[in-house]
Amino acid sequence: MSNPVSTASPATGRSALHAAPLIELQHVSKAYTTGGGEPVTILDDISLAVREGEMLALLGQSGSGKSTILRLIAGLTDPTNGAVLSHGKALEGINRKLSIVFQSFALYPWLTVQQNVQVGLTQRRLSVQQEQEEIDKVLTLIGLSGFENAFPKELSGGMRQRVGLARAIVAKPEVLCMDEAFSALDVLTAENLRAEVVDLWNNASETGIKSIFFVTHNIVEAAYMASRIVIISSHPGRIKNVIQNPLPYPRDVKSKEFAALVNQIHDAITALALPDEPGAEVALAETGVDGEKTPEQEVQTAAQDASSNRVEPIPNVPVGRIVGLLEILQNNQETINIYELSTRIGTDFGETIAIVKAAEMLDLVDTPKHEVNMTTLGWYFLAAPMAARKTLFRKQILRLRLFQMLTTRLNENPGAKVKEDDILEELASLLPYDQPESLFATLISWGRYAEIIDYDQRTGTVHLEAHEPQVSST
Numbered sequence: 001m002s003n004p005v006s007t008a009s010p011a012t013g014r015s016a017l018h019a020a021p022l023i024e025l026q027h028v029s030k031a032y033t034t035g036g037g038e039p040v041t042i043l044d045d046i047s048l049a050v051r052e053g054e055m056l057a058l059l060g061q062s063g064s065g066k067s068t069i070l071r072l073i074a075g076l077t078d079p080t081n082g083a084v085l086s087h088g089k090a091l092e093g094i095n096r097k098l099s100i101v102f103q104s105f106a107l108y109p110w111l112t113v114q115q116n117v118q119v120g121l122t123q124r125r126l127s128v129q130q131e132q133e134e135i136d137k138v139l140t141l142i143g144l145s146g147f148e149n150a151f152p153k154e155l156s157g158g159m160r161q162r163v164g165l166a167r168a169i170v171a172k173p174e175v176l177c178m179d180e181a182f183s184a185l186d187v188l189t190a191e192n193l194r195a196e197v198v199d200l201w202n203n204a205s206e207t208g209i210k211s212i213f214f215v216t217h218n219i220v221e222a223a224y225m226a227s228r229i230v231i232i233s234s235h236p237g238r239i240k241n242v243i244q245n246p247l248p249y250p251r252d253v254k255s256k257e258f259a260a261l262v263n264q265i266h267d268a269i270t271a272l273a274l275p276d277e278p279g280a281e282v283a284l285a286e287t288g289v290d291g292e293k294t295p296e297q298e299v300q301t302a303a304q305d306a307s308s309n310r311v312e313p314i315p316n317v318p319v320g321r322i323v324g325l326l327e328i329l330q331n332n333q334e335t336i337n338i339y340e341l342s343t344r345i346g347t348d349f350g351e352t353i354a355i356v357k358a359a360e361m362l363d364l365v366d367t368p369k370h371e372v373n374m375t376t377l378g379w380y381f382l383a384a385p386m387a388a389r390k391t392l393f394r395k396q397i398l399r400l401r402l403f404q405m406l407t408t409r410l411n412e413n414p415g416a417k418v419k420e421d422d423i424l425e426e427l428a429s430l431l432p433y434d435q436p437e438s439l440f441a442t443l444i445s446w447g448r449y450a451e452i453i454d455y456d457q458r459t460g461t462v463h464l465e466a467h468e469p470q471v472s473s474t
C-alpha cells in the first residue's frame with residue numbers, strides 16, 4: 001500500500017489517528033463458562049480504540065469473537081478482565097452513544113416501517129411533531145419514502161435492512177455499529193447497501209455519525225468500506241493485524257490498488273488460518289511428492305504418529321466439496337493460488353479456507369504460502385475407483401483424534417452404539433470453541449462416506465458399521 005501510516009479519512013478529511021477515542025477496549029479478556037465446565041477464554045488481551053473520523057472493520061473467522069467485541073463496546077456484556085471506556089471513562093451499563101444494525105434485521109414484525117423506525121427515537125424524548133420530522137428525514141435519506149405503512153414481511157431483505165439502518169441512524173448515534181449487516185443479503189443488494197453506507201458516511205453532517213464500527217467476515221466488504229481493518233485470530237480471539245486503508249472513497253473495486261489491498265488482507269488471513277508450520281515442510285518431503293512412498297505407506301506413517309495428534313475440530317465441509325477441490329486442482333496442473341480458488345468455487349474466502357483446511361487435514365492437499373497443491377495422496381484418491389476412495393478416506397479420517405476417540409468409544413459400548421446426546425456432551429467439553437451440533441453433523445457425514453459409522457435418527461444413536469475394523473487408539 002502506498003501510504004500505510006496515514007489514517008486521515010478521505011471521506012471527511014478528519015484525522016482518526018490523533019482523535020481521542022470514542023470507545024476503547026483496554027487489555028480486555030472475555031471468558032464464558034458453560035455447563036458448569038472450565039471457563040473458556042473467547043477474547044484475550046484485546047486493546048482497541050474506535051476514533052472519530054474512522055470507519056473501522058473487525059475481520060475474523062466465524063467464532064473468533066467479533067460479535068463479543070461489539071457487545072462489549074455496546075455495554076451488552078462485561079469484560080472478564082480489562083476495561084471498556086467511553087470518552088475515557090469506564091463504561092457503565094449500556095452504551096447509549098451507539099446504535100447497532102444486526103444481520104437478522106431485528107425488526108418487529110407487527111410494527112410498520114414507520115413504527116419500527118420510531119423505536120430508534122425512544123431515547124431522544126422528542127415531541128410528536130419532531131418525531132415525525134425525524135422519521136420523514138431518515139426515511140428519505142435511506143430510500144424508504146412511500147413505504148411508511150408497509151410491514152417487514154412485505155419488504156425484500158434489502159429493504160428490511162434499510163429499515164434497520166434507518167432505525168439505527170434516527171437515534172443519532174455517535175458510533176454506528178453493524179454486525180454482519182449485509183451477510184444475509186444477495187450479492188447485488190449487499191453491494192448497493194455498502195455503497196449507500198459509504199455515502200451516508202460522507203454525509204456525516206446529516207447523520208451526526210462520528211465513526212462506523214463494523215464486524216464482518218467478508219474481505220471485500222472490509223476493503224471497500226473501512227479506513228482501518230483489524231484482523232483477529234480465533235481460539236482465543238487476539239488482534240493479529242491492523243491494516244490501514246488509505247484508498248479514496250468511493251472505492252473502485254476494479255482498481256489495481258483495491259486488488260492489492262484485498263490480497264494483503266487475504267495474505268494475513270491465510271497466514272492465520274493455514275499457517276506454514278516448519279513441520280509441514282518436513283512432512284511434505286517425507287511423504288514424497290516425488291513418489292518415494294506409496295499412499296499405503298503414507299497412511300501407515302500417519303497411523304504411527306496418530307497417537308501424538310492433538311484433538312482438532314474438523315471443518316464443517318461436505319466430502320463432495322473436498323472432491324470438488326481436488327478436481328479443480330487436477331484441471332489446473334495440480335496447483336492453484338488460494339484467491340483464485342476462492343473465485344473459482346464461488347464461495348467466500350472463509351468457506352474456501354474451510355474446504356482447503358479439511359483437505360489438508362486429510363493430507364490430500366498441501367498449502368505452502370498461498371498456494372494449494374495436490375499431494376500424491378490427493379492424486380491417488382482422485383484417480384481411485386469409489387471403493388478405493390472410501391478405503392483411503394477411511395484410513396485418513398482414522399488418523400484424526402476425533403474419529404479415533406469416537407470409534408474407540410463405540411467399540412467399548414455394548415452393541416457399538418452411543419447416544420447422540422452423550423457424543424454432543426463430549427464434543428462440547430473436548431472442543432469448547434466449536435458448535436457441537438455442527439461438529440457432530442460433519443463427523444456423521446464423513447463417517448458415513450467412509451462407511452465407518454452411521455446414525456439412526458429414530459433412536460438418536462450412532463453406531464459402528466458392521467465391517468468396521470477395530471481401531472486401537474491413544
Ligand SMILES: Nc1ncnc2c1ncn2[C@@H]1O[C@H](COP(=O)(O)OP(=O)(O)OP(=O)(O)O)[C@@H](O)[C@H]1O
Nearest residue numbers: 032034042061062063064065066067068069433434
Ligand atoms: N453467551 C455466551 N456463552 C457462551 N459462549 C458464548 C457466548 N457468546 C458467545 N460465545 C462463544 O464465543 C465464541 C465467539 O462468539 P462470537 O459470536 O463473538 O464470534 P463471531 O466471530 O462473531 O462469530 P460469527 O462470525 O460466527 O458470528 C463462540 O465460540 C461462541 O460460541
